[in-house]
Amino acid sequence: MTIIILLVIADLALRGGLWREFTVLTAGAILIVAIQELFVLQAQELVRIWDPTEYKELFIAVGLAIYGYETWSRLRSLAPATELLVGRRSTAG
Numbered sequence: 001m002t003i004i005i006l007l008v009i010a011d012l013a014l015r016g017g018l019w020r021e022f023t024v025l026t027a028g029a030i031l032i033v034a035i036q037e038l039f040v041l042q043a044q045e046l047v048r049i050w051d052p053t054e055y056k057e058l059f060i061a062v063g064l065a066i067y068g069y070e071t072w073s074r075l076r077s078l079a080p081a082t083e084l085l086v087g088r089r090s091t092a093g
Helices: 002-015 019-041 055-087
Strands: none
Touching (some): 002 019
16 A cells, blocks of 8 residues: 555655656555565575564654654754844834
């Protein structure tokens, strides 16, 4: 299911002309399929049967990290503007 969602989002990125996002999402989908194939080929050596689904936890952590970085970047870009606004006080009155 995750692969389908990634490919649908990659298609939307491609239609929107977002080549970097398309490349990253497509590469991610291919990487997931390759890793799952490796897990299936090595199934006899797996200790736990649910090991092939561990990548989902990685996506959650990476997604939160990206969101945190984007939020931090936006706040840093707003910081000089807010300092200017706070620094300019009206002297009228």
